Amino acid sequence: MRQNYDVIIIGAGPGGIFSAYELVKERSDLKIAVFEEGNELAKRKCPISEGLTDRCLGCKTCAIMSGFGGAGAFSDGKYNITNDFGGTLYEYIGKREALALMRYVDEINMAHGGEGTKLYSTAGTRFKKLCLQHKLMLLDASVRHLGTDVNYVVLGNLYDELKEKVEFHFNTPVERIEAREGGYRVFFHGESEFADCGKCIVSVGRSGSKWMEKICAEMNIPTRSNRVDLGVRVELPSVIFSHLTDELYESKIVYRTEKFEDRVRTFCMNPNGVVINENTNGIMTVNGHSFDDPAKHTENTNFALLVSKHFSEPFKDSNGYGESIARLSNMLGGGVIVQRFGDLIRGRRSTVSRIEDGAVTPTLAATPGDLSLVLPKRILDGNIEMIYALDANAPGTANDDTLLYGVEVKFYNMEVEIDQNLESCHKGLYVIGDGSGVTHSLSHASASGVYVARRILAAT
């Protein structure tokens, strides 16, 4: 391994990949290294997807969250081109620039295997009116749905192109960063090895949130505590939502609850998809995805219902709060819990036989149980209110057999203090993507990667 680089990128998720892509596209002479905790794409094998087990084994490095492609590698590959959700990158770089970069990322994806996939749009649809008539608000977005399979192909093509020009070091978690004269030194392999660089891009995503906190504390980089989103993943027959999903694919719908005036929103909608486990720092939560290939479609659609919880002083550990609730579900169910909506409303747990008797076949092997023992009342009430509100738009949503999986948690990294260049208080140390707390999506994280590369190119 070389020991001196122009740029070191920590993390090979969308943020890191698009930084590398843009840097080498413009300056093939630059010496760039990417250090990644997980494996290269082809070696990312989750024991569940490999059929070796139906339960998460809590691997030391999670193949779903880590490795080339980052947390997005096996995702549904929904690139939402919007400033309305997915992050607040626009607050740093402006709305016009943020959208332009998201479109640029889309062009790169199209040129690397994504051509032929559909770009959906909510603009000017009849659903806006329909939603408003039922106290729901449909957010504006264009959505490129790559699908899990095409997303994987695009990543494979990007890797094949990049590996010729960039040094990748997989299974190499960076342990520490040290500011030095004119640059940075990053340490790995028990600090027995290191590499130096002039500029360092940190793009460690959500799985690197704890590490990022440690680095900020060590390097005196100011941070702000953030929020956590909590709720359930809903699974129902796809025909119930088909009028929305056929036209929009994903609809981001927001509802303000009558009881607490909390905002509940739909998140990550997967028509004909599957519900999956997600392992964050050893805690099992739920997520979902779907394939572009019709042969892999299921008869169900799933989406999350989430309530954002912001904390005020003195409490700062919003992620700790979310983790504690997820741990409770893990303690009661040994992992994710599933419950029929009808059982939840009747105040009883679901059992294997009640689920088997139901009309919806679960796509995830979760433990039947009682989500009211896990989720705080305010969040559970908000989810129930929204299910009834959605039922007016998509009759059948509030059927007894609708399945709820819990808990779905969206952890947000604390916000790292960065400037309009996405640069920290240390000159030449950039923090981008979900690890910065600024983005929470594939498109925003990727756009932040391109942006920072261009800032570095402009300064080099």
Ligand SMILES: Cc1cc2nc3c(=O)[nH]c(=O)nc-3n(C[C@H](O)[C@H](O)[C@H](O)COP(=O)(O)OP(=O)(O)OC[C@H]3O[C@@H](n4cnc5c(N)ncnc54)[C@H](O)[C@@H]3O)c2cc1C
């Ligand atoms: C199951 C699932 C489905 C999703 N579906 C969608 C979707 O359809 N649309 C959407 O917009 N978003 C989706 N997301 C979110 C999306 O994947 C993330 O917003 C996006 O990947 C963030 O990119 P990133 O580069 O900032 O971080 P990540 O993708 O998390 O990548 C960070 C990388 O850094 C590595 N790393 C962490 N710490 C270190 C360290 N110390 N040293 C070296 N490497 C380190 C990690 O291993 C990881 O590979 C999904 C997420 C999941 C988990």
